[in-house]
Amino acid sequence: MRFRVEPMRIEHIPVVAEIERRSFTQPWPSNAYRKEIQTNRTAHYFVARRVDDELDQQPSPEPGQTVSDGRAPHAGAEENGSDHGILGKLSRLFRGPAEGSPPLEAELLSIAGFAGLWLMTDEAHITTIAVDPIYRGRGIGELLLLGLIDRAKQIGARWLTLEVRMSNRVAQRLYQKYTFKEMGIRRRYYSDNGEDAQVMWTDPIDSERFREALRQHREVLARKLGHHD
Numbered sequence: 001m002r003f004r005v006e007p008m009r010i011e012h013i014p015v016v017a018e019i020e021r022r023s024f025t026q027p028w029p030s031n032a033y034r035k036e037i038q039t040n041r042t043a044h045y046f047v048a049r050r051v052d053d054e055l056d057q058q059p060s061p062e063p064g065q066t067v068s069d070g071r072a073p074h075a076g077a078e079e080n081g082s083d084h085g086i087l088g089k090l091s092r093l094f095r096g097p098a099e100g101s102p103p104l105e106a107e108l109l110s111i112a113g114f115a116g117l118w119l120m121t122d123e124a125h126i127t128t129i130a131v132d133p134i135y136r137g138r139g140i141g142e143l144l145l146l147g148l149i150d151r152a153k154q155i156g157a158r159w160l161t162l163e164v165r166m167s168n169r170v171a172q173r174l175y176q177k178y179t180f181k182e183m184g185i186r187r188r189y190y191s192d193n194g195e196d197a198q199v200m201w202t203d204p205i206d207s208e209r210f211r212e213a214l215r216q217h218r219e220v221l222a223r224k225l226g227h228h229d
């Protein structure tokens with residue numbers, strides 16, 4: 001199964017919003033993504049998409065599967081008892097032509113995650129990153145992070161930074177691979193449960209340590225994802 005990172009478009013937002021609801025206890029509303037894409041000049045958003053022909057062999061959620069960052073499943077995932085995930089919702093959105101799949105439908109069905117950043121002077125602030133629970137643990141979060149790092153370099157950032165929940169060890173481990181370190185704490189940053197945020201920063205993007213981490217992990221990931229360029 002191959003994946004590609006590409007710019008997020010308005011048409012992607014219904015799927016992005018669904019992954020958002022499945023991933024965060026305080027999801028952004030869909031119109032936040034619309035605004036980010038249409039009006040925020042500092043914003044850069046991406047989706048990770050499957051690019052093979054295996055759309056009819058989508059992985060199904062394991063029974064009792066939970067969100068891997070330890071967050072409570074969002075209300076939308078629980079409301080229909082047996083959670084058929086994004087595919088069920090999409091099929092409702094796209095009930096229509098009986099024959100063939102319109103290209104947009106196939107494109108939307110192939111979205112596995114998304115991520116974004118804001119460039120503020122020479123700092124790239126990662127605003128979000130999420131992978132649909134059924135696709136987690138396969139390297140897609142890391143692929144998205146690499147996409148953000150590549151864009152940050154292109155647009156002249158010197159560091160990357162982000163906030164992450166103190167309890168979100170999965171995300172912290174992902175960031176640590178790319179030299180992110182805890183540099184501060186924002187007390188009671190998350191209003192849903194009053195949790196603190198760790199503020200993490202990378203080494204300078206042009207430092208030897210950062211470049212080496214990038215080179216090593218990119219290679220390993222390419223092998224894991226079967227991307228042999």
Ligand SMILES: CC(C)(COP(=O)(O)OP(=O)(O)OC[C@H]1O[C@@H](n2cnc3c(N)ncnc32)[C@H](O)[C@@H]1OP(=O)(O)O)[C@@H](O)C(=O)NCCC(=O)NCCS
Pocket residue numbers: 023024068069128129130131132135136137138139140141142143163164165168169170171173174177
């Ligand atoms: C964080 C998230 C994006 C990771 O995506 P993913 O596709 O599952 O992660 P990957 O498969 O690319 O794994 C990359 C690294 O993350 C860490 N990681 C992933 N799953 C992990 C797990 N279950 N336990 C511990 N570390 C884990 C590891 O460091 C892993 O690298 P490794 O394979 O060399 O061990 C995903 O868990 C997610 O969407 N979580 C909910 C939203 C969220 O918390 N976003 C971050 C907000 S700050």
